[in-house]
Amino acid sequence: MESKNAEEIKGIVREQYGVIAESQGRSCCGNKKAGFSYREVQEEYSQLPGYQVEADLGVGCGLPTQLAQIHHGDWVLDLGCGAGNDVFIARHLVGDQGRVIGVDMTFQMIEKANANNKKFGYSNVEFILGEIESLPLPSTYVDIVISNCVLNLVPNKKQAFKEIFRVLKLGGHFCVSDIVLEQDLPLNARSEMALYAGCISGAIQRSLYLSYLQEAGFVGIQVPKKRKVTIPQEILLKYFNTQELEAWNQNNGVYSITVIGAKP
Numbered sequence: 001m002e003s004k005n006a007e008e009i010k011g012i013v014r015e016q017y018g019v020i021a022e023s024q025g026r027s028c029c030g031n032k033k034a035g036f037s038y039r040e041v042q043e044e045y046s047q048l049p050g051y052q053v054e055a056d057l058g059v060g061c062g063l064p065t066q067l068a069q070i071h072h073g074d075w076v077l078d079l080g081c082g083a084g085n086d087v088f089i090a091r092h093l094v095g096d097q098g099r100v101i102g103v104d105m106t107f108q109m110i111e112k113a114n115a116n117n118k119k120f121g122y123s124n125v126e127f128i129l130g131e132i133e134s135l136p137l138p139s140t141y142v143d144i145v146i147s148n149c150v151l152n153l154v155p156n157k158k159q160a161f162k163e164i165f166r167v168l169k170l171g172g173h174f175c176v177s178d179i180v181l182e183q184d185l186p187l188n189a190r191s192e193m194a195l196y197a198g199c200i201s202g203a204i205q206r207s208l209y210l211s212y213l214q215e216a217g218f219v220g221i222q223v224p225k226k227r228k229v230t231i232p233q234e235i236l237l238k239y240f241n242t243q244e245l246e247a248w249n250q251n252n253g254v255y256s257i258t259v260i261g262a263k264p
């Protein structure tokens, strides 16, 4: 992966999520090669009001809508919306007066999301094909930005955070669930594309992630939820020798976090 540039990485991510969209999540994240499954990182969704089983491809890592303080009438943007899992939950919260927009760079995801929306008939839900690093939306446009297990996949995270800042209205806020590290992955794991598309090896250190958010201009940055993600030992053994594995297990370094912050 080191030798791959951002566009090549995104091409691979797009391809893998295209397969996931077409197989309704049954391909288990397109990272079978790494032997890693999203079951290790996802959280139970089905109890949330607005949940639509057709939109749930089992590829999230948190419940950003739970802590996003979404109210009736809000305009909400979901980054890397997939088939619309969080979008339809947000739609339930904003009601008829609000608006929910989902952006994703994978054509098959947007196709699936639009097919889902056609079934539910929401006129205030829109799915747009586009990239987070250059959002096809005006500045100061939405009240709330949410995202679920996506920003780790974006090679240029600083640019992604800048874009979130740009599209939020003054006083608007974000609530993002994502994967971060608190320990370095070994080099050979970092260069494994299957682990990248599986949301692990594209993740950065939590402290760096939070500093990028601060640099983008956000205030009130907090991590109200943090959960350890357990990667099966047989997967880790592909990348660590037994001594390294022991050290890793003592400080286990992969977490699903939910981060919140606001545009002043």
Ligand SMILES: C[S@@+](CC[C@H](N)C(=O)[O-])C[C@H]1O[C@@H](n2cnc3c(N)ncnc32)[C@H](O)[C@@H]1O
Binding pocket: 010, 013, 014, 017, 055, 056, 057, 058, 059, 060, 061, 079, 080, 081, 082, 083, 084, 085, 086, 103, 104, 105, 106, 109, 130, 131, 132, 133, 147, 148, 149, 150, 153, 154, 199
């Ligand atoms: C792990 S899936 C999560 C999908 C959705 N949030 C969910 O929880 O069901 C990641 C999604 O992010 C999209 N994605 C990754 N990088 C992106 C980028 N730079 N711009 C837009 N979408 C991106 C992928 O196409 C994929 O649909």
